[in-house]
Amino acid sequence: MRSVTTGQGIDASESRAALVLAAALMVLTAAPAVTAQDDPPAPPRPVATEIDLGLAFMDFERTLRAHPLDEADIAPVNRAFDSAAAAFFSRNFGAAVRRIRELTFARQGAGDPTADELAAASLRVRLVPDVFVPGGDEQPRLVATSVYAAEQAAGRTIDFSLVLRRSDEADQPVRLPFNVTWDERGVASGVSAPLRTLPSALPTGDYEMTLAASSRIAVPMGTWTVVDRPLAESRADLERTLDSVNDPSLARAVAMARSRASLLSDESAMSNLNLALIRRASLRHEVEADVQAITSGRDPFRGRVGDWWVTLTLSETTVPCRIYAPAASAESKPMPLLIALHGAGGNEHMFFEAYGGGVIRNLADRHGFIVVSPLTYPFTMRGALAGDLIDAMRGLYEIDDDRVYVVGHSMGAMATAGIARRIGDRLAGVCLIAGGGMAGPRGGANDGAPSSPPALIYAAEIDFLMNAAGAQRAAEQARAAGADIEFRLARDQGHVLVVGAVLPEAVAWLMERKRQR
Numbered sequence: 004m005r006s007v008t009t010g011q012g013i014d015a016s017e018s019r020a021a022l023v024l025a026a027a028l029m030v031l032t033a034a035p036a037v038t039a040q041d042d043p044p045a046p047p048r049p050v051a052t053e054i055d056l057g058l059a060f061m062d063f064e065r066t067l068r069a070h071p072l073d074e075a076d077i078a079p080v081n082r083a084f085d086s087a088a089a090a091f092f093s094r095n096f097g098a099a100v101r102r103i104r105e106l107t108f109a110r111q112g113a114g115d116p117t118a119d120e121l122a123a124a125s126l127r128v129r130l131v132p133d134v135f136v137p138g139g140d141e142q143p144r145l146v147a148t149s150v151y152a153a154e155q156a157a158g159r160t161i162d163f164s165l166v167l168r169r170s171d172e173a174d175q176p177v178r179l180p181f182n183v184t185w186d187e188r189g190v191a192s193g194v195s196a197p198l199r200t201l202p203s204a205l206p207t208g209d210y211e212m213t214l215a216a217s218s219r220i221a222v223p224m225g226t227w228t229v230v231d232r233p234l235a236e237s238r239a240d241l242e243r244t245l246d247s248v249n250d251p252s253l254a255r256a257v258a259m260a261r262s263r264a265s266l267l268s269d270e271s272a273m274s275n276l277n278l279a280l281i282r283r284a285s286l287r288h289e290v291e292a293d294v295q296a297i298t299s300g301r302d303p304f305r306g307r308v309g310d311w312w313v314t315l316t317l318s319e320t321t322v323p324c325r326i327y328a329p330a331a332s333a334e335s336k337p338m339p340l341l342i343a344l345h346g347a348g349g350n351e352h353m354f355f356e357a358y359g360g361g362v363i364r365n366l367a368d369r370h371g372f373i374v375v376s377p378l379t380y381p382f383t384m385r386g387a388l389a390g391d392l393i394d395a396m397r398g399l400y401e402i403d404d405d406r407v408y409v410v411g412h413s414m415g416a417m418a419t420a421g422i423a424r425r426i427g428d429r430l431a432g433v434c435l436i437a438g439g440g441m442a443g444p445r446g447g448a449n450d451g452a453p454s455s456p457p458a459l460i461y462a463a464e465i466d467f468l469m470n471a472a473g474a475q476r477a478a479e480q481a482r483a484a485g486a487d488i489e490f491r492l493a494r495d496q497g498h499v500l501v502v503g504a505v506l507p508e509a510v511a512w513l514m515e516r517k518r519q520r
Contacts, residue, residue, distance in 0.1 A: 088499050153191075285394050306332065
């Protein structure tokens with residue numbers, strides 16, 4: 004959030020404020036003609052956020068990966084999910100979350116959900132504070148509120164349990180019983196209760212929270228973190244240590260460590276999707292190790308293996324990125340690079356946590372490539388920025404310059420087309436999924452110039468947002484003009500779920516290609 008400060012009219016503002024305050028004091032201290040009565044508190048109302056939607060989306064994609072669709076279910080489920088996507092685009096997050104959670108229950112094979120299970124799906128349950136320091140001033144409370152109205156629970160009180168499992172260990176889960184009362188509208192009255200059943204010696208770490216709706220269904224509620232000291236204190240210590248590093252050869256590593264340390268925050272995860280997705284206790288240990296390596300004169304990010312988050316500075320633009328490098332990247336052999344661009348409303352975590360249930364990591368292991376998924380928005384109007392991203396990744400890993408690829412979904416597909424036009428001579432191939440803007444040569448014309456890389460275009464047959472027939476016509480026109488374009492129709496697929504459905508074959512198609520010099 005940016006703050007704007009003006010230096011004009013300060014004295015006047017203070018004067019006006021003083022007059023208003025004086026007038027208010029006169030009114031408040033005057034003898035009242037009648038006894039004032041407080042207005043009754045407003046009834047609680049459901050509130051759904053992008054974070055609620057993100058958690059529901061990720062849960063559904065993981066469920067779909069574990070329980071693939073039968074052929075007869077592909078079209079109906081895609082249509083239903085696209086209806087949720089349409090609700091999202093119209094900013095009706097509550098309707099979107101409701102539809103996605105109902106679809107998730109259906110895919111879990113539990114049959115028709117009970118009224119209690121449907122009521123559980125309508126809740127957001129959190130432990131406050133999100134980052135808990137045992138022995139500190141603030142004791143944890145369980146807070147339950149409505150994301151959307153649950154008509155099945157109107158006028159009822161239902162017992163539930165919040166289950167905590169430490170993400171890095173196979174500890175016995177901690178179960179926290181509580182109950183929720185709904186009013187006649189089906190809106191939870193709001194629970195904010197101190198925890199009396201929390202173990203006194205709770206180990207530090209990150210705990211995955213699930214709401215036990217029944218013995219057969221659990222609804223993910225995000226992560227709760229337990230640490231031995233506030234994360235803000237840890238971040239301040241780490242930043243002071245980084246301030247003392249004066250080696251110019253480590254300047255990039257210092258900047259990257261600072262970006263990762265920025266997520267060491269005690270704030271609520273409901274204020275920042277990154278905080279909702281990243282395990283903060285684990286991240287603290289990682290950043291501590293990074294800083295120790297830097298103070299020892301080593302760059303901990305060069306050739307880093309695994310899944311990690313960082314911000315990269317590209318032409319003075321700071322871009323958050325999610326990176327995955329398979330174990331094979333530790334070898335000296337150069338590896339292919341895949342840039343993955345998410346669609347509108349998403350972020351750098353989409354390919355890792357949502358699309359296909361995070362299948363892109365498995366594909367990277369199988370085919371042996373490094374994947375970087377940046378926040379797409381900076382690339383939508385600046386395709387050349389992708390060249391800076393390639394250079395940044397070359398500074399971190401041994402990259403095969405003849406095997407650099409871009410895949411994009413929806414808005415990310417449009418950005419991919421722009422990238423192909425601007426730096427097509429650096430790419431071996433691109434793939435556009437459910438997005439317009441056919442890939443072509445630099446300058447914008449689809450005339451098959453040598454700088455235009457081979458392109459694979461997917462259109463989803465029942466896409467509610469992008470017209471498949473129009474995409475096919477555009478692809479045929481571009482191919483007739485000489486562009487190296489292959490069009491594929493993803494039958495019975497909709498706008499969103501098509502990504503997970505086609506990504507394995509799209510990656511295989513890309514990996515078969517090398518840059519033509």
